[in-house]
Amino acid sequence: MKRLASVAVLVGVFAVTTRMIQVQELNRAHFHHVRVNSTDPQKTMEWYERFFGSQRIKFKNVADGLFTSRGFILIDKVAAPPKDLELTAIRHIGWAGVDGPSEYAWRKAQGATVHTPLTPLNQNWFFYIYGPDREIAEVFTGDKNHLFNHLHFSTNDVAAMAGWFERHLGMTFPAAATGPRPTDPAVRWGTSARIDGVSVVIIYKDHYYAESEKRLPIGRRLETTKGSPINHIAFSYANIQPVFERMRAAGVPIVEPMAMRPQHNLKSFFVQGPDNVLIEIVEAKPIPDGLWQ
Numbered sequence: 001m002k003r004l005a006s007v008a009v010l011v012g013v014f015a016v017t018t019r020m021i022q023v024q025e026l027n028r029a030h031f032h033h034v035r036v037n038s039t040d041p042q043k044t045m046e047w048y049e050r051f052f053g054s055q056r057i058k059f060k061n062v063a064d065g066l067f068t069s070r071g072f073i074l075i076d077k078v079a080a081p082p083k084d085l086e087l088t089a090i091r092h093i094g095w096a097g098v099d100g101p102s103e104y105a106w107r108k109a110q111g112a113t114v115h116t117p118l119t120p121l122n123q124n125w126f127f128y129i130y131g132p133d134r135e136i137a138e139v140f141t142g143d144k145n146h147l148f149n150h151l152h153f154s155t156n157d158v159a160a161m162a163g164w165f166e167r168h169l170g171m172t173f174p175a176a177a178t179g180p181r182p183t184d185p186a187v188r189w190g191t192s193a194r195i196d197g198v199s200v201v202i203i204y205k206d207h208y209y210a211e212s213e214k215r216l217p218i219g220r221r222l223e224t225t226k227g228s229p230i231n232h233i234a235f236s237y238a239n240i241q242p243v244f245e246r247m248r249a250a251g252v253p254i255v256e257p258m259a260m261r262p263q264h265n266l267k268s269f270f271v272q273g274p275d276n277v278l279i280e281i282v283e284a285k286p287i288p289d290g291l292w293q
Contacts, residue, residue: 027246028170029235030286031198033065033072034093034151036135037082037231041075043132048073051107051129052095052137053146060265068148070197071287074264076231082133086216088225089154089161089275090233091203092128094138096149100125103139119210126209135229150192150199151233153277156222157181158189161202161274168247168271169235171195177202195235196286224276232270232278240283244269247281 038044041064048054048066059065059074066073085092097103104118104127115128115136126140143149155161162177177191181204190203203209206218225232237243244258255278256270268282 029195029237029281030284031071031151031196032234032236032282032284032287033074034233035074035076035231035280036131036133037078037227037229038075038133039078039081040132041077044075047132050110051112052148062265063263065264070148074234082229082231083223083227085135085229087220087223088228088230089205089222089277090225090228090230091152091154092136092138093148093230094140094150094152094201096143096145096147097125097139097141098144098146100127100139100141103141107139116210116212116215119212121209128213131229133229148198150201152201152203153275154205154222155202155275156205157274158191158202158204162191162193164274165193165200168250168252169195171200222275224272225278232280234268234280234282236282236284236286238283238285240267240269240281243281247271 036044045054045056045064045066048068049056052068054066054068054073057065057067057072059072063074065075100118104125107129108114113130115130116126118125118127121140124141126138128136128138131137138150138152140149153161159178159180162171162173165171166173171193173191173193177193181189188203188207188209190201190207192199192201194200205216205220205222208214240258244254248254253272254269255272258267258269260267266282266284268280270278270280273279
């Protein structure tokens with residue numbers, strides 16, 4: 001009898017653990033796309049093809065877009081130049097690199113406009129260049145490949161932003177991410193988490209990785225990303241109805257209700273994330289390499 005009771009307990013524990021894993025998976029978002037505003041979409045697509053090897057596609061058979069190896073860049077045509085990206089909490093999007101000096105020299109020779117020059121970071125290198133509408137793209141050699149690599153956010157409160165992504169998108173950040181700002185002003189306050197191979201990097205808005213980056217006024221206000229060169233970031237779930245209900249019940253501001261978006265043949269809704277970051281939640285399967293239909 002004792003043995004049967006022990007087996008029953010183990011079965012019960014296994015069932016509870018399995019259920020917890022299933023719930024966590026249902027709550028876990030997948031990275032889907034970056035939406036950019038462009039005065040000249042053809043020029044934008046050519047730029048990402050040339051400098052980052054992005055693949056031009058017909059997204060959902062209705063819209064021109066780019067496949068980046070781990071997600072998409074979708075483009076909205078705008079009549080006037082977008083507002084300054086550096087006023088928002090989206091600092092830049094980034095690709096991995098292998099040979100920082102060579103890749104920097106090649107892009108400069110190809111006519112890239114430099115935002116932050118080639119800079120050493122521990123055993124690696126990074127640099128930023130401007131896109132056609134002053135969006136910022138980084139190359140960082142930490143992962144030693146040429147894939148789409150990260151989303152970099154500036155924030156008023158690292159712990160608050162990381163906590164929001166954990167609660168509402170199911171990401172998992174290091175435990176230290178929830179700690180307060182370091183008392184030593186020389187210590188960088190930041191954290192990161194991975195989602196489908198893409199790093200979500202969160203750094204306090206007045207902290208940087210190197211002196212070469214320090215170009216923005218201390219204490220600047222973080223404006224909404226809507227209308228900037230990188231308009232918003234999108235994450236996906238296979239079924240967004242329960243996600244919509246969960247976020248609404250949690251008091252997440254719903255910017256646009258759930259609806260079909262004919263422009264991209266996607267069902268989605270928009271929420272206001274931390275520090276005025278516009279986030280779209282789309283209904284789509286997780287992206288295996290090379291598949292976008």
